[in-house]
Amino acid sequence: MSEKDRLLTDEALLLHVRNWQTADKYAVCFTREHGKLRFIAYGARYERNVQGRLLQPFANLRIEVQQGQKVDKLRSCELVQVPQALDVQQMAYAAVAAELTAVLTEDRAPQPELYELLQQTLAIIRERNPRLVVLSFAIKLLYITGFAPQMQHCVSCGERVEDEAEAWFSPLQGGLICSECRAGYSGDGLEHCGAGTRRLWQTLATLDFEHPAAFSVRGAELMELEKNLYKFIFFQTDKPLNSLNFLSQLGL
16 A cells, blocks of 8 residues: 555544654544544654644544554644633533544544544534533443443343333443342342333433423432443443543532
8 A cells, every 4th residue: 555545534523642752742643434543643742843733622623644563653734623721620521522432433434423422412512501512422431432331121021111011220230120020139249220210211312402401400319320331331331431530529
């Protein structure tokens, strides 16, 4: 493959940026047409490097990279839109969305639907409750990537869990456990997943970011959903999310 054939141009959202070697930057991004890419921007930390200053988390850029076997090389980049300022809380939740995208997607696996969702999320996080926005994003991300747990039927017996019935959640088995199966359940790690929590899950899973309908949230159900969701994601990735630790440090 010639050098020209190895060039790739796409619109990208930066998920993670860190310093690399003496004067470079390493970045992970999610692109519209090519999925997740990793690249090194050589010389990006030099003071006069204009492109290097654009490489910030959550930036929306048009990039040109030269493809490598594992990591690409940035050739050029420009802003797609001027980034809006985020406060600390918004930035912390945006980091959760970015890290979830990074850990739940494969390199070079195009998912334009996910790109659009992430772009919407990073925009609306400035206007709406960032905690609910990111929970909605996380649930939708699980469905798009094929990791979503079973939230309507018992994963043990296969029977449908009625809307108002008591149920529990098994992060290990990936879904609901009904009351009858819970009585004879010998495994560990079951978490309560009440009817209100399940309704909130469905509301967030189908939430229209552009025209959101009004809905109410109870604190106990919100906390229960978060606990079950992030515990399930931990079982899928087998590692804690650094962004959640940051949220905890901020008391969010």
